[in-house]
Amino acid sequence: MRTTVAALLSKELTLEWRTRESVPAMVLFSIATYVVFHFGLDRDRIAGDLASGVLWVTLLFAAILGVNRLFVAEYEQGGFDGFLLAPVDRTALLVAKAVALFLFLCLVELVAVPAFALLLLGPPLTQALPQLVLVLVLANAGIAVVGTLVAGLAIQTRARDLIVPLLALPLLVPVLLASARCATPLLQDGGAGPLPGDWLAVAAIYDLLFALIAYAVFDFLLED
């Protein structure tokens, strides 16, 4: 399966590099949303739970843009048929797509998180950064797995653009909740507090649970 995943992932990254359809849109959306919050809240600096909420809600909505585009090339250019005609483990497509989405989210956050710090965040990010990266990685993993599952389901429907947020957002509430709670102490005024271990565990368990669910059901999504 490793060879198949590598082939699919390499194709996925090449297509994104050539078309620049997902990552730039997600980045621009994130920055635009932070600008909107900047003026909408009429505050130059926010901290604590408000900062955490603004950060995660924006990243989540930006991720939905990427989820919406995840299987478009497969659907519009016959990639599904090409893949299904090959004697390969179909779970490889789930793994490759989830890894690709995970990497896209990481790229988006490389720009979006500094933009957030610049436009809205009161306390400096430097001290909290290592712990925030851990939270981002856990959240990205959850979003990538659930997003891939939802995108695979929605691509077969006519109302893909509606189905993705309607399905993904409720499923991702636990990720949002755990990530926001984890990030709150990191973004406090007066220095970053310790990471709440229980919420970190919630995020990790959620990732594991949905990875298992996705592994179990993804094959059926590809079935005729």
Next chain:
Amino acid sequence: MPNPDLALALRGAGRRYGERTALRDVSLELEAGRTLVVFGPNGAGKTTLLRLLATLLRPHAGEVCVLGHPLPEDGYAVRGRIGFLGHEPLLYRELSGRENLRFHARLHRVAAERVDVVLDAVGMLARASDPVAELSRGMIQRLAIARAVLHEPVLLLLDEPLANLDPAAAAQVAPLIGPGSGRTRVVTSHDPAGGLKDADLALGLKGGRVALLAPAADVRPEQITELYA
């Protein structure tokens, strides 16, 4: 039911799309190395039949056996032995022809060197680095043929394979997908004379039903033309 001497064996095969029946009660047998040509007007069920045989669709009725394996149960066992050429080329527009074929080669565990061999065979070596989006329909069809034979399949499922090809290109790809390829072939066609010339068995579909099934040598082109009336 499985008979290893038969490349295809269908008994009462059928397929629906929702309430609409696209294919009904199709029964036929095709020996290995032979060519079945499928005729029929648009919407007759030709493409559905090909997709059924390619394991892309599940039969909703009857039994379908491909290369000795019952479908859909044994789909995995036959996928790598089928070359499918449908209406869509199954190529990514932003990738070059060579990148597309290398991608499919990796999926099919085919050596990378084979890519340039098939590109040369379809006359696309010189344009192999161009993005598919920049190629003409005929060139894309040649790449699609290269993709279909890349893994040296024993069974070819070809939906109007010569569409968009000029006579020279059609002659160039003939050794790969023509009767001389040595492969079992199922080919859809709208050309009675040309289709029958290369066929061992002729199947005429109309409204998803078998309207004609006979050795090609016993079929007159007028009988095919009647299917379209």
